[in-house]
Structures are given as structure tokens and as C-alpha cells.
Amino acid sequence: METQVTIPPSHERTSAPKYVPQDFEAGWMQKWEADELYKTAPADERPKAYILDFFPYPSGDGLSVGHCRNYVPTDVLSRYFRMKGYNVLHPMGWDAFGLPAENAAIKMKTNPAKLIAQYSANYKRQFRLIGISFDWSREINSSTPEYYRWTQWIFLKLYHAWYDSRENRARSISTLETELSANGTQNIPNARVEISADAWNAFNKKQRSEFLSNFRLAYRKPSVVNWDPVDKTVLANEEVVDGRGWRSGALVEKKVLQQWFFRITEYSERLINDLDAIDWPEHIKLMQRNWIGKSVGAEVDFQTDAGALRIFTTRPDTLWGATFMVLAPEHPYVEKLATADHKARVNQYVKEAKAKTEVERAEEGKDKTGVFTGAYATNPVNGEKIPIWVADYVMMSYGTGAIMAVPAHDQRDFEFARKFHLPIRVVIQPEGESLNADEMERAFPHDGVMVNSGIFDGTSADVAVENVTRWLEEKSIGAKRVNYKFRDWGISRQRYWGTPIPIVHTDDGEVAMAENNLPIELPNVDSYEPTATGESPLANIPEFVNVTLPDGTRGRRETDTMGTFACSSWYFMRFTDPRNDQEPFQTKEVNYWLPVDTYVGGAEHAVMHLLYARFWTKVLYDLGIVSFIEPFQRLRNQGMILSPQMKDGKYEKMSKSKGNVITPDEMVEQFGADALRAYEMFISDFTVATPWQTDGLAGTHRWLTRVWNLFLEPARENLPQANEEQIKLLRRALHQTLRKVEGDINAFAFNTVISSLMTLTNVLVKAKDSATYPDAVWGEAMKTLLLMLAPIAPFMAEEIWTRSGNAYSVHQQKYPVYDADAAKEETFTLIVQVNGKVRGKIELPVGVSEEGAKEKAFDDANVKKWVEGKTIASVVYVPGRLMNVVVK
RNA sequence: GCCGGGGUGGCGAAAUUGGCAGACGCCCAGGACUUAGAAUCCUGUGUCCGUCAAGGACGUGCGGGUUCAAGUCCCGCCUCCGGCACCA
Numbered sequence: 014m015e016t017q018v019t020i021p022p023s024h025e026r027t028s029a030p031k032y033v034p035q036d037f038e039a040g041w042m043q044k045w046e047a048d049e050l051y052k053t054a055p056a057d058e059r060p061k062a063y064i065l066d067f068f069p070y071p072s073g074d075g076l077s078v079g080h081c082r083n084y085v086p087t088d089v090l091s092r093y094f095r096m097k098g099y100n101v102l103h104p105m106g107w108d109a110f111g112l113p114a115e116n117a118a119i120k121m122k123t124n125p126a127k128l129i130a131q132y133s134a135n136y137k138r139q140f141r142l143i144g145i146s147f148d149w150s151r152e153i154n155s156s157t158p159e160y161y162r163w164t165q166w167i168f169l170k171l172y173h174a175w176y177d178s179r180e181n182r183a184r185s186i187s188t189l190e191t192e193l194s195a196n197g198t199q200n201i202p203n204a205r206v207e208i209s210a211d212a213w214n215a216f217n218k219k220q221r222s223e224f225l226s227n228f229r230l231a232y233r234k235p236s237v238v239n240w241d242p243v244d245k246t247v248l249a250n251e252e253v254v255d256g257r258g259w260r261s262g263a264l265v266e267k268k269v270l271q272q273w274f275f276r277i278t279e280y281s282e283r284l285i286n287d288l289d290a291i292d293w294p295e296h297i298k299l300m301q302r303n304w305i306g307k308s309v310g311a312e313v314d315f316q317t318d319a320g321a322l323r324i325f326t327t328r329p330d331t332l333w334g335a336t337f338m339v340l341a342p343e344h345p346y347v348e349k350l351a352t353a354d355h356k357a358r359v360n361q362y363v364k365e366a367k368a369k370t371e372v373e374r375a376e377e378g379k380d381k382t383g384v385f386t387g388a389y390a391t392n393p394v395n396g397e398k399i400p401i402w403v404a405d406y407v408m409m410s411y412g413t414g415a416i417m418a419v420p421a422h423d424q425r426d427f428e429f430a431r432k433f434h435l436p437i438r439v440v441i442q443p444e445g446e447s448l449n450a451d452e453m454e455r456a457f458p459h460d461g462v463m464v465n466s467g468i469f470d471g472t473s474a475d476v477a478v479e480n481v482t483r484w485l486e487e488k489s490i491g492a493k494r495v496n497y498k499f500r501d502w503g504i505s506r507q508r509y510w511g512t513p514i515p516i517v518h519t520d521d522g523e524v525a526m527a528e529n530n531l532p533i534e535l536p537n538v539d540s541y542e543p544t545a546t547g548e549s550p551l552a553n554i555p556e557f558v559n560v561t562l563p564d565g566t567r568g569r570r571e572t573d574t575m576g577t578f579a580c581s582s583w584y585f586m587r588f589t590d591p592r593n594d595q596e597p598f599q600t601k602e603v604n605y606w607l608p609v610d611t612y613v614g615g616a617e618h619a620v621m622h623l624l625y626a627r628f629w630t631k632v633l634y635d636l637g638i639v640s641f642i643e644p645f646q647r648l649r650n651q652g653m654i655l656s657p658q659m660k661d662g663k664y665e666k667m668s669k670s671k672g673n674v675i676t677p678d679e680m681v682e683q684f685g686a687d688a689l690r691a692y693e694m695f696i697s698d699f700t701v702a703t704p705w706q707t708d709g710l711a712g713t714h715r716w717l718t719r720v721w722n723l724f725l726e727p728a729r730e731n732l733p734q735a736n737e738e739q740i741k742l743l744r745r746a747l748h749q750t751l752r753k754v755e756g757d758i759n760a761f762a763f764n765t766v767i768s769s770l771m772t773l774t775n776v777l778v779k780a781k782d783s784a785t786y787p788d789a790v791w792g793e794a795m796k797t798l799l800l801m802l803a804p805i806a807p808f809m810a811e812e813i814w815t816r817s818g819n820a821y822s823v824h825q826q827k828y829p830v831y832d833a834d835a836a837k838e839e840t841f842t843l844i845v846q847v848n849g850k851v852r853g854k855i856e857l858p859v860g861v862s863e864e865g866a867k868e869k870a871f872d873d874a875n876v877k878k879w880v881e882g883k884t885i886a887s888v889v890y891v892p893g894r895l896m897n898v899v900v901k
Numbered sequence: 902g903c904c905g906g907g908g909u910g911g912c913g914a915a916a917u918u919g920g921c922a923g924a925c926g927c928c929c930a931g932g933a934c935u936u937a938g939a940a941u942c943c944u945g946u947g948u949c950c951g952u953c954a955a956g957g958a959c960g961u962g963c964g965g966g967u968u969c970a971a972g973u974c975c976c977g978c979c980u981c982c983g984g985c986a987c988c989a
Contacts, residue, residue: 295905295906296904296905296906296983296984299904299905299984300904300905300983300984300985303904303905303984303985304984304985306985306988308988308989310989324989325988325989326989327988327989328989339989381987405987406987406989407987407989408987408988408989410988411988411989412988412989415989416989417989418989419989423989424902424987425987425989426989428987496988496989497988498985498988616983616984619984620984663981692926695913695914695925695926696913696914697913697914698914698915701907701914702982703913703914704912704913706912706913706927706928708912708913708926708927708928709912709913709926709927711927712925712926712927713926715926715941716925716926718940718941722941764913764914764915764925765915765924765925767925767926768914768915768924768925768926769924769925770925771925771926772924772925775925842921844920844921846920846921846969846970848969848970849968849969849970851921854921875955875956878956886969887969888969889920889969889970891920891970894920894921895920895921895970897920897969897970898969899969899970
């Protein structure tokens with residue numbers, strides 16, 4: 014029997030200290046740091062937890078409440094694992110190089126290093142304000158020589174390595190030189206450039222250097238690049254969004270420059286395969302797979318007057334349907350094949366196509382353009398002569414830059430054929446349908462049965478590709494081939510504010526700096542504005558550019574700097590040993606801490622940072638420098654916090670330009686950091702975008718006030734002693750909450766962590782006002798609640814802990830241990846349905862027999878009413894949950 | 902166009918394997934306290950019928966389906982968000 018509890022209004026209670034978080038929060042933070050509470054120990058015997066936020070670039074705007082969405086949960090996790098007895102690494106540093114800082118510095122006529130120092134100090138202040146427990150003794154800054162020295166060191170490791178596809182790993186370049194000198198490239202499958210041992214041995218220094226560039230994992234080549242005319246720099250493919258620079262928004266132009274690349278494409282297969290072993294959101298894995306863009310098909314040679322023209326196709330089963338060929342405008346055969354009477358038109362077309370930007374080509378969309386070269390190719394499967402065209406819908410950068418056009422089964426070829434009145438031939442017939450080339454309105458790119466294909470007629474779709482490919486190989490016409498959309502990672506930036514590339518150009522070719530000559534330091538200069546020519550501003554600094562090597566050779570230093578994704582591709586390793594000036598990190602430390610157990614940040618880095626960091630990790634693994642193959646075991650992306658104001662029926666993003674940014678500073682001033690932290694967790698599921706509501710923050714503030722009063726307000730007088738049943742219920746609620754909270758923290762369900770703690774608070778407040786509990790019971794409840802609160806509301810937990818007379822610090826206590834017996838339920842509510850509608854709810858003891866449950870269920874008055882006079886067809890019984898009576 | 906992920910009260914949202922839809926909080930209303938307000942506390946709060954009862958009908962973007970039972974599974978749409986975009 015439940016009794017109605019009357020709770021006296023607060024004014025009747027004896028006075029208690031008021032919850033004013035602003036009075037104690039800052040003081041505790043100072044004390045914790047002074048006492049080095051969050052200083053991480055080196056590798057030891059304890060289990061470790063490495064919990065990391067994405068490397069932030071500190072901006073002048075500081076942190077908004079949206080940014081706090083990821084920093085709070087990772088902090089909660091870190092604090093939780095410390096209390097669980099783990100050795101926890103939870104560090105922070107600054108991705109300080111790069112355009113934003115440099116551009117801001119140019120605009121404000123100051124030095125980017127100064128700006129970064131100022132901005133990062135502000136971030137640090139804000140992190141402290143909201144109680145984030147970073148180990149600041151491990152703070153790093155990627156723009157300091159102490160850091161980028163090792164970025165350069167890793168660059169050299171890549172420079173001095175090549176990918177041996179026979180062993181499927183990177184090896185030292187010296188192993189390649191030894192092999193070239195003995196056997197040339199004859200044993201190296203798919204060598205990009207082939208050479209005999211004699212030819213290699215006859216090479217001079219410069220020739221060797223240039224030849225090795227075809228193999229090195231860090232190499233330079235002339236390349237058409239994405240040129241951002243506003244930021245005056247080259248952008249990686251990943252940094253071009255809709256044909257515009259991702260930061261400046263300017264239309265990207267084409268430009269040919271000598272560029273540095275990392276040969277990430279060698280790792281395509283491993284980057285795809287190893288995704289299976291890591292706990293990442295599926296959509297991020299999918300984005301990476303799509304970005305790498307693996308497709309399996311065949312390469313086939315078509316004979317022409319200029320020699321064999323190699324094409325790539327994923328549909329070798331449609332070879333008999335090829336009615337023309339198309340070359341990309343940049344294809345080297347265009348010049349060779351164009352016949353005299355077509356040359357003028359071809360040249361004109363190529364010139365126009367090359368002048369167009371990628372965007373212009375794309376904007377013209379599906380409207381195909383192209384010209385006939387006058388030349389023909391021979392289809393190797395049937396000896397047919399088919400015309401060769403040039404068209405810009407074929408890209409030089411994918412496959413071989415040439416295609417066989419099968420208009421009946423490819424939509425693009427179909428459009429092209431219709432526009433230029435080229436023949437269309439059906440070679441795949443769908444089941445139960447008959448395609449007629451003249452009447453088709455679009456291509457049929459799907460599976461079917463092969464027709465018009467000689468000996469393959471009648472071959473069904475499931476084996477067609479495989480059979481034809483095998484046949485091509487037997488006949489030596491073609492071969493199976495895997496292609497990737499993925500390109501090598503371009504890292505050159507013609508800017509000042511980045512890691513210098515440790516290479517010197519001499520008359521004898523490139524010379525890599527010796528490791529012990531690192532770092533190559535950025536010169537301290539007044540003017541570092543970008544040049545309009547595309548050269549780095551470093552090129553205008555003679556003291557930097559002109560070098561004399563130890564052997565007396567004179568050279569020109571490389572003036573490009575590395576894009577910042579180089580810095581962020583290994584910073585998570587540096588945190589394990591951030592002050593080491595002998596090596597990037599101790600082997601023992603890096604192998605103890607890595608991989609990162611939980612890595613948290615926004616989804617916008619899905620294909621850039623996250624792919625590059627995986628690549629560097631694999632290279633370092635191949636070279637025996639680290640012992641793990643993936644850097645981030647568990648990845649989670651936070652959802653965005655949107656502005657509370659709707660515009661056109663939608664919530665907007667927070668941005669300085671829209672003037673709708675809400676800062677943690679103003680929220681802390683009003684409600685305290687603990688309430689802000691709780692609200693950041695409570696606002697919604699971690700991964701979901703959601704609008705900010707300051708009223709909701711008022712709610713978590715009210716909750717914390719109730720918790721405060723629960724601990725610090727004296728109990729009412731003259732309350733009855735709690736009976737056995739009340740004690741049991743109290744402990745049950747407590748331990749059920751503990752189980753739920755631990756499960757939810759591990760599952761990243763922070764919103765339900767808060768709601769279950771709110772529910773427990775409500776239970777305890779009622780209990781406190783209705784009975785006096787034995788000290789042991791009440792003490793257990795209070796202590797358990799406080800320890801569960803410690804990671805979430807660290808300031809309040811410490812304040813209450815101390816005021817209650819406990820020894821400092823609450824954050825050095827063991828996390829409470831869940832008692833399964835106490836949490837066990839004795840009864841459950843059986844839902845009784847009649848024809849799927851709920852007609853009754855009855856309390857039954859756990860473990861009741863089916864017969865017992867039925868008896869009680871049919872005893873229920875309302876159930877009786879619905880069953881009476883009807884025939885019972887069946888009864889579905891789900892033990893411990895539900896009974897459904899099906900009647901007619 | 903292709904590939905993902907969503908759509909649940911006035912609002913933010915919960916809901917192991919299909920098993921009580923709406924936990925928790927906000928807002929709002931009524932009440933207690935107060936000279937008054939703030940704060941705090943109590944009660945109510947999906948919609949509709951019913952007497953503010955008992956009880957019932959409807960309800961998770963729309964339309965179908967599977968099932969004793971569907972927010973959850975299947976088919977077809979609508980719509981929002983993200984990614985890719987002539988990838989041969």
C-alpha cells in the first residue's frame with residue numbers, strides 16, 4: 014500500500030548552504046591542477062585508457078557550447094576510467110599550423126605564432142572553466158620546432174621507403190637500390206617504370222634520384238593541382254568542395270606545379286580491409302570505402318596506329334558491344350592519332366577542354382561534347398574497326414584515361430552515341446525482355462544474358478564477367494585489374510606557416526636532410542605573404558633558400574611546406590611522450606598507449622584526417638617503429654548543437670557571422686560549469702544534431718540544486734524509521750541506477766546517464782522526506798550517488814565531499830561496485846493483452862509459473878470483461894513480460 | 902542521379918531480441934508558501950469520447966504487408982540531413 018507523502022515547503026526546513034557553483038568551481042580547478050590530480054603516469058602495469066578529442070585548431074572565436082558537446086563526454090569517460098583504476102591518458106594540444114592562423118596574422122599584421130599562443134590560451138582557460146581534466150603537462154603545439162622536427166623525421170621515413178607489393182609492406186629504399194643494381198625491375202610486379210640492372214648501374218646520381226621518385230612513399234612530381242586563387246595555395250582533393258576551396262570558397266583553378274605527394278594509394282587495399290577490425294560508425298567506414306573507390310574489372314588493349322590503346326572496364330562482358338572509343342583530352346595518344354584532316358578540330362577541342370576548370374566541366378553536366386580523331390581502333394574480341402573520339406567526359410585521372418564505349422549498356426556512352434549518331438549494339442539481354450537498340454531511351458546498365466558476343470552467347474550474368482576475364486587472360490588480350498578512385502595525398506603548400514620539407518635540391522638531384530640535422534626551422538621573418546606566382550614566400554628568403562651541404566655541395570632548399578594534415582597524422586603518438594628530444598616517442602610508451610581507445614570529433618574529417626592518420630600508422634608499422642596497425646580503436650562523432658532560433662522552419666548552425674553563438678562562459682556565469690556539463694550530456698543522443706535550449710540547462714541546474722540539498726539540508730525531524738521494504742526498495746533503486754549508468758557510459762549513452770541519475774535523485778529525495786534510514790543504508794546511498802556524480806559534476810561532487818567531512822579528493826576514490834543481489838527485482842508487471850490490446854496489468858513474483866500467471870490474469874476483472882462470451886483461440890505467454898489472449 | 906542516416910506530444914527526447922509508446926527534462930496550467938514577486942515544493946499535462954470517475958477509441962512522416970503482437974521487420978512513396986557526383 015503506497016502512502017501519500019506530504020513534503021513541507023522548504024521555508025519550514027532548517028537553513029542549509031545555498032548551491033552557488035560560482036563560489037567554489039574556479040577554486041577547485043586550481044587546486045586539482047596544483048596537486049597534479051590529472052597528471053598521467055608513464056606506461057605501467059595498470060590497464061590503460063587513451064581517450065582523445067580531435068586535434069583542435071585554436072580559432073579567435075573561442076569555444077561555443079557546441080564545441081563542448083564532445084569535450085564533456087570524453088572528460089566524463091576519462092574521469093570514470095580513473096576512478097575504475099585505469100591509467101588514463103587524456104591530453105590536449107594545438108593543430109597550430111595552417112591557413113586560418115596565417116591569414117588572420119596577415120590581416121592583423123602580426124605573427125601567426127603570437128596569435129596561436131593567444132587563442133590557445135583562451136581555449137585553455139575555457140577548458141579549465143568547464144572542468145576538463147586534461148593533463149596540461151603533455152600539451153603540444155604542432156608549430157613548434159620541438160614538434161615539427163619529428164613531423165620532418167617521419168617525412169624522411171616515408172622518403173626513404175618504398176612499397177614492396179610482393180611482401181605487401183613498405184621497406185627501406187636501400188633494399189630497392191640493391192635489387193635494382195642486381196636485377197633491375199624484372200622481379201617487381203607492376204613496376205611503374207621498368208629498367209634493367211645495367212641501365213640502373215649506368216645511371217648517374219641525378220638519374221638515380223629521379224628514378225627512385227617513382228617508388229618513394231614521399232615523392233615529387235609535376236602535377237595539375239587545385240589552385241585556390243584567394244588563399245594562393247594548392248589544395249588536396251579532399252579540400253575541394255563543389256569545385257571551391259573549403260576555406261576560402263573561391264573557385265579552384267588548374268595549375269601545373271612540382272608537388273610533393275605521399276604514396277597513400279599503395280595502402281588502398283589495407284585501408285579498406287582493416288576497417289573491419291575497428292569500432293567506428295558504419296557511415297564513416299562507408300565514406301572511406303567510397304572515397305578509396307575500389308572497382309574490379311579488366312584492362313584490355315585495342316590496337317591503333319599509335320600502338321596498343323589500353324582501357325579499363327568493369328564490364329568486360331560488354332566488350333562485343335563497343336562501337337567506339339573515347340580518349341580523355343589529356344591522353345597522350347590524342348596527338349598521335351588525330352589524322353591530318355581532323356587535327357585542327359581536335360587541337361581546338363583539347364585546348365578548350367584544358368582551359369576549363371573541373372567545375373566548368375561538371376557544370377556542363379550531362380550535355381556531352383567531343384570530336385572524332387579520324388582514327389580507328391581494332392576490337393580484339395571480334396576484330397572490328399571502331400572510331401576513336403576525344404571527349405571530356407572521360408577523365409585522364411581515372412583508369413587509363415581511355416575507354417571503350419558501350420552505348421547500349423552505359424548511360425554516358427548512350428548519350429554520347431545518340432548525340433553524335435554513333436551505332437548502338439545490344440549485347441546483354443535482360444530476363445524476359447528484348448531490347449532493341451533503335452528504340453532504347455536509355456542504356457541498360459544491369460545484368461542479363463550475353464548476346465551478339467560470339468562464343469559467349471547465352472552466358473548468364475552471374476558468371477559473365479569472370480568467364481570473359483579468364484578468356485581475355487588466356488588469349489593475352491587483357492587481364493584482371495583492380496582500380497581505385499583514390500589518388501596520392503598531395504601535401505605541398507606554397508605557404509609560410511607550415512612544416513618545412515627537409516629536402517635540398519642540388520645539381521645532382523634531391524638530397525634529404527640527415528635526421529640529426531633536424532629540425533629545418535622556419536625562419537623568423539616580418540613578411541610571409543603569399544606570392545601570386547604560386548611560389549612559397551620562403552623562396553624570397555635567401556638565408557633560408559641557399560644552403561651549403563656538409564660535403565660542400567650548394568643547393569636550394571625546398572620552399573614548399575607540408576599541409577597540416579601531416580601534423581595531425583601522428584600527434585596522437587606524440588602525446589604518449591611529448592617532451593622527448595631524442596626521438597618522436599619511446600617505443601614502450603607508444604606501444605603501451607596506442608591505439609587510442611576512444612576518439613571523438615566531428616564527422617567532417619571522415620575522409621581526410623582519419624584516412625591519413627591510418628596511413629601513417631601503417632607505414633610506421635611496416636618500418637618497425639610502432640607495433641599497432643590502426644590508430645583509433647573506437648571512433649564516435651558528436652552531433653552538432655544548433656542555434657535555438659528557427660529560421661524558415663529549421664534550426665540554424667551557430668556561427669559568428671550569424672551572431673547566434675552561445676558561449677560556455679555566459680552559461681557558466683549563469684548556471685555553473687557542472688550544470689552546463691550535465692546539460693551537454695542530457696541534451697539528446699550524443700550523435701544527433703539538436704538545438705540548444707537554455708531553459709533545458711536551467712533544468713539540469715535545478716536537478717543539481719536538488720542533489721545539493723539532498724546532501725546538505727538537514728532531514729526533517731520526527732520521521733518514522735524506514736521499514737525493511739523501504740530499505741530494500743532504496744537499495745534496489747540505487748544499484749539498478751549504478752548498473753544502468755555504467756552500461757550507458759560505456760555505450761556513449763550520456764543522455765540516459767543523466768536521466769537515470771535524475772530518477773534516482775527523485776527517489777532519494779522522497780525517501781529522505783518520508784523516513785529515517787539506518788546510517789549504513791543511507792550512507793551507502795549518499796556515497797554511491799556522489800561517486801557516480803563525480804565524473805559528471807566534478808566541482809559539486811568535490812564540494813559536497815569536502816563539506817561532508819571526507820578526505821580530499823573525491824576524484825581519487827574508487828568507483829562504486831554494483832551489487833547484483835540488491836538490484837534484483839522480486840516482482841514484475843505482467844501486461845495482459847486481449848487481441849493485442851492492453852486490458853490489464855498485474856504484479857507477479859519473478860519466476861512465476863505459466864499456469865500461475867494465467868490464473869491471475871484471467872482473474873482480472875477487466876480482462877474477464879473482454880474475454881467473457883468469446884472463444885479463446887490461443888494464449889501467447891512471454892515469461893516475465895506479457896500475455897496475449899487471442900479470442901474470437 | 903547514386904550511397905548513407907533520420908522523421909515519435911507544444912519543445913528536447915526515451916524505448917536490449919518485435920512485447921505497456923512517450924522514461925527523463927523543458928514549456929504550460931492549477932495549488933501550497935508569500936503583502937507581492939522570485940525561488941522552492943505539490944498535482945496535472947499525447948489527442949479525442951466519458952463526469953477531472955470507471956472505462957474506451959485513436960496515435961511514432963504517408964500508403965500497403967508480415968505477425969498473437971510493429972516506432973522496431975518487409976514493399977512502395979513523401980520529406981529532411983550528410984556524403985559522392987560523368988569513376989568507365
